Amino acid sequence: xxxxxxxxxxxxxxxxxxxxxxxxxxxxxxxxxxxxxxxxxxxxxxxxxxxxxxxxxxxxxxxxxxxxxxxxxxxxxxxxxxxxxxxxxxxxxxxxxxxxxxxxxxxxxxxxx
Amino acid sequence: xxxxxxxxxxxxxxxxxxxxxxxxxxxxxxxxxxxxxxxxxxxxxxxxxxxxxxxxxxxxxxxxxxxxxxxxxxxxxxxxxxxxxxxxxxxxxxxxxxxxxxxxxxxxxxxxxx
Numbered sequence: 221x222x223x224x225x226x227x228x229x230x231x232x233x234x235x236x237x238x239x240x241x242x243x244x245x246x247x248x249x250x251x252x253x254x255x256x257x258x259x260x261x262x263x264x265x266x267x268x269x270x271x272x273x274x275x276x277x278x279x280x281x282x283x284x285x286x287x288x289x290x291x292x293x294x295x296x297x298x299x300x301x302x303x304x305x306x307x308x309x310x311x312x313x314x315x316x317x318x319x320x321x322x323x324x325x326x327x328x329x330x331x332x333x
Numbered sequence: 334x335x336x337x338x339x340x341x342x343x344x345x346x347x348x349x350x351x352x353x354x355x356x357x358x359x360x361x362x363x364x365x366x367x368x369x370x371x372x373x374x375x376x377x378x379x380x381x382x383x384x385x386x387x388x389x390x391x392x393x394x395x396x397x398x399x400x401x402x403x404x405x406x407x408x409x410x411x412x413x414x415x416x417x418x419x420x421x422x423x424x425x426x427x428x429x430x431x432x433x434x435x436x437x438x439x440x441x442x443x444x445x446x447x
Contacts, residue, residue, distance in 0.1 A: 224375075226375075253435075253436075255438075260440065261440050261441075262337070262423050262425070262438030262439050262440045262441055263376070263423070263438050264438070265435050265436065265437075268435065308375050308376075310375070310376075320366070320378050320381055320389045320391075321366075321368075321376075321378060321436065322378070323368075323375030323376045323377070324375050325373075325374050325375045326373075326374070326375045
């Protein structure tokens with residue numbers, strides 16, 4: 221059973237469109253991170269959210285942590301081809317150390333010019 | 334500044350063989366974690382080491398072992414390789430193991446078992 225469910229698994233859109241990726245769990249997370257991974261490289265941290273209801277913005281990316289700290293979303297406005305990649309959410313279950321991340325299965329985003 | 338470095342970048346082994354993967358953390362980082370990423374899936378936690386002590390272990394068989402050296406570098410060993418061990422093995426380092434100490438990943442070692 222996947223502890224963190226990401227949806228959709230695949231997303232293919234045109235440049236300029238908006239999109240949202242969801243990350244859901246039945247477990248409570250003390251913190252949740254979003255990563256972006258490109259082929260042949262390791263994941264790169266985009267953001268960490270720790271407070272229920274927290275919203276963080278990173279240029280055209282908006283991240284939200286659910287009030288109950290069981291879910292999160294990533295919204296991209298006016299997607300660009302450079303946004304193409306694998307987006308991963310990862311959480312720290314309460315009480316475990318930070319290095320022990322539980323990852324979702326990822327969302328492969330392709331933005332066509 | 335050098336990031337997390339892993340070696341080798343690619344490796345091909347046959348079933349039953351043993352493999353050692355190496356990781357050098359970012360300077361000043363005392364924690365190293367290992368993850369396995371099978372194609373099409375998210376990374377799965379294998380081990381975490383902090384100050385040379387094992388601090389966490391994921392759901393992997395005893396064929397997987399690791400250690401951390403006094404300079405905080407780390408090795409991951411896998412014995413009796415199976416075809417299913419083919420994956421990208423990622424190493425991540427952080428300064429501490431508290432929740433606000435971000436993980437920095439290396440680019441991984443691509444292991445292929447034939």
